[in-house]
Each structure stands twice: as C-alpha cells, then as structure tokens.
Amino acid sequence: MSGRSYYVTTPIYYVNDVPHIGHAYTTLACDVLARFMRLDGRDVHFLTGTDEHGQKIEKAAAAAGMAPQAFTDKVSQSFRDLLVKMNYSPDNFIRTTEKRHYEACQALWEKLVAAGDIYLGKYAGWYSVRDETYFVEGETEVGPDNKRRATSTGAEVEWVEEPSYFFKLSAWTDRLLEFYEKNPRFIAPESRRNEVISFVKGGLQDLSVSRTSFSWGVPVPGDPKHIMYVWLDALTNYITECGYPDTTNPLWRFWPADLHMVGKDIIRFHCVFWPAFLMAADLAPPQRVFAHGWWTNEGQKISKSLGNVIDPVELVDTYGLDPVRYFLLREVPFGNDGDLQRRALIGRLNGDLANAYGNLCQRVLSIVAKNCGSVVPPKGPLTDDDNALLNRAGGLMAAVRAEIGEQAFHRALILIWEVIADANRYVDAQAPWALAKTDPARRDTVLWVLAETIRRVTLLVQPFMPDSAARILDQLAVAPEHRAFAAFDRELVSGTALPKPQGVFPRYVEPAKAAS
C-alpha cells in the first residue's frame, strides 16, 4: 500500500455486557469508512477491541465465580463473534489485558509524570460500601433519619478520602480551547463541538487518575497499590496499537488517528481528557472525533429494565445482513438519534433495495440475458440521454467521497439512490423491450449504458453492503481486481460473458400469521 494512511477506531467496548445495537452501529460506521478508504487506495488501519479492566469487571467476574482474565476472555469473545456476524473488517482487535497495553499505559504515565502533569493527592467523595463506588454530592440525599444515601441505589454513603494521583487537567483549559479553535474539524457533529467547548470554558478540575480500591487494572509505575483510572487505561489503546512507546514501530505511521468514532455518551473522554493526555505527553491528538447518536426502539428509550434491548443478531437473522447495514446508515442523518421501527426497516428493504436497486439490476440483466446472448452488449453511438445518465453516475465518485469524508453516510446513500432512480426513469424512457423490435443496435447501447451505470453505482455500494455488491458485480463479470475505485472509470467491455442473473435483494414479506 502506498496511499495515505487512514486510521479509524471504535471505542473499546466494556465487557460487562453482551453486544447490542449500539456496539453494532458504531462498528458499522467504522467498517464502512475502512472499506471505503481501502477501495479508495488508502493505507487503512481499522481498530476495535474490548476494555477489560475496572472494578465492575472485577465484581462481575467474582459473581460469576471466575478469575477476571477468564471472565473477560469469555465476554470479549462475544464481541469478536459480532464482527463476523456483521461482516466487519477490522485490521486488529485489541484487548486492554494485553501485555503490550500495560507497557504502553505505563510508558504514557511515566511521560506524564516527567512532564509534571501528574501529582499525588487525595480523592474524596461519598462512598457506598455496598455499591463499592463513589457518588458525587448531587447523587446523594439526606434522609429523615439524618443519614446520607445514594439516591439511585438507596445505599448508605460515607465521606471517604483515599490517596490518588491526579492529572493537572485544570492547566489545560486554555490550550484545549486553543486546540479546538485551530482544529474546527476535531469534533463532529457541530452541536457536540459546542457542548464540549462550553464545558471546557466552564473550567476544568484536575482529574483523579488512579484508584486503590480495586486491583484489576494497570498498576501505576512505582506505586503498584494504585491502579490507573480506567479511562486513562482505555484511551491509551489507540496508541498501544501503533506500538507506543516505540515510535519506530511500522504501525506508528498511523498516529495520529484520522478518526475516533464514539457514541455521544463518551465524547468528553475523547474530546477533553484524551487530547489533554496526549498533548501533555507531547503526542499529537487525533484529527477528528465523531459522536453519533443513539437508537430508540419503536419510539421507546432502550433500557435493560424495559427489556427492549435490540439484539443486532436477531435483526440480521430476520431481515438479512446487508439490509440491516443499509438501514442503519440510511435511515438517520449520521450524528442524530434514530428510531428503529420495523415498518421503516421493511420499507427501506422493499422500497430502496428490492424495488429500486435490486429490481433495476434484475430488469436490466434479464433483458441482456434473454436478448444479448448473455454478454455485455455492444456499445454504439451515445445520445444526450445516454451521456446524461452516465455523467450522473460518473459524478457520483467525487460526490460520495466528499460525503464519506464528513461521515455523512445518509447523504452518500441518498446521492447513490438518486442515480438509481434516474436509471429506472431511463429504462422506462428508452423502453429497450420496444427497441428490440425496431432497433436492436440501439437497444444494445441502452442496455450497455444501464449495465455501466449499475457497475458504477455498485462500486460505491460496496462499503455499505459488501456481499450484495459483490454479487451484483459478479453478475456484471467485473473482475475482483477491477472493483477498487481506481477502476471507477474502467467501462464494461462489450462481449464479456455474463452469468445468469439472480435477484440480490428479495422482498421481505411478513411471515404469515399462524392459522388458527
């Protein structure tokens, strides 16, 4: 690979839970970006993984009667299974329990100490022995018996102070604001950028970055009673992967990352703490953090207690992988919250995929198969109408590339589907079935224009729906080596033998209600 590097990451997922739609969504967005960039000739590194430390894991493992490592081995596997199920294409899967990660964390820590940005202090707060966790003042209330309890759990809390190392975040307020100012693309979407800036403008407190209340984590160098704060540990994974602290590692070429994809809940860690840590360690911050929204389920907030958690595996088993991938990125402007409605998903599947795109391929290819001897038909002189359609399809490459560069997946798909609609209009206008009787040569040209349009469109569909696109390109006999974007202008060659056409996007029909 000689192209410019492109490093995209998902958050590392916390292994106290099984994967749900949120995990699938974040990773899907990264997968489409990674696939797009690879096809576009970039030198891509796509990283995902699991965050396996912390008190919650320690407790969950104990509850399961397992050692923490064995426990995380097991749960981490469920995230790797999801990668296969969703056809994601990460270049690596990192785990915070890897040795190299301990080394990276400790190296970063020492660098922060050397820079004078870490000091030993005291962490104090309202501690619940039962919950084994701290609460801030506002999360507690004093009951009628004059005892203070955690509002959420009802457990009694007491004022506890423990020694803790602190990161001098307060000293970074101005430098962070300056950084945001100079790098307007650092946080997306715009509304999140405003939130972060306003948060930082409010002033920053130093950050407690170690705990002594548990042991499942990365020990602080030189003071192993202290375990590193989970976020310092977790965020470091992005540079662990690149070989930190060994900047001669070949993978170091990927740092700084082009994009950290995150859910909107963890934007602060990525947009405030992380760049501060990195700048303090004299490392470049990532170039961009995109915070996407959350899904609701048929209008309802998703929560475990409501029992309406969306299982991506069930969705894929019911509607098919590519339709689900398409729906998730098409239905909602990327960055906004979205509502997952089965009706809407079926509407997209049947309307956009089966009727518009799948049927376009099928109607064109079946005419070719029946009338043109199952080869790419001859291309005769082109009319204005032909050129109009070809130019629209040809302009798609640059337009879609621009949208993907902004992570505007929905807009990229809208652009592609506009050309699909144009192509369907063109079929009706040209009526190749009528030309068959009057002007077979013209019919052949029309079919060539259509096949070529489908080829261009489908090349761009590849990152979103890899399997389906591959099947369509197979039907156009596009060689595997001609499916990268470098071959976007490489037209179909008349006379090339074509396989028998087969529908790629079957309509979804509701399973018949059980007869009673």
Add this chain to the structure above:
RNA sequence: GGCUGGGUAGCUCAGCUGGUUAGAGCACGGCACUCAUAAUGCCGGGGUCGGCGGUUCAAGUCCGCCCCCAGCUACCA
C-alpha cells in the same frame, strides 16, 4: 436556572450569505407501461413554514419577546 440545537406537507426531513407560484422521499389517489422481485414511470391532492410583534420594496430565511421539544451542565463505563 444557564448554555447549545431544533420546531417547514399525514410521517421523516432539504431549504447557503433574505427575492419569481415553499421542495424531496415515504404514505395516499388517478393514469401509463409490461423488460423486471405485482416491480417501474407519469400526474395529483395536501403546508397560516411554533406564536406575536418589528426591520425591509421583499422574510421559513434578519431582530425582539413568548411557547414547546432535545442535548449538555465532569470523574459508572
């Protein structure tokens, strides 16, 4: 409370620095076509552009006030 973003056809949304009869997709109604996955294409109905007031020759598009919705307002990831 403060800050930010938003309230445009039944639904989801476009509408950049103000300028001809406010748009798209879906849904709905009618027509055409028959190559195709009963798919496709064409036409159509439907909106006091949250409310009030203001600036202007002219305002979804600018200003003010008000109403409603969402997010943020730090150490659970």
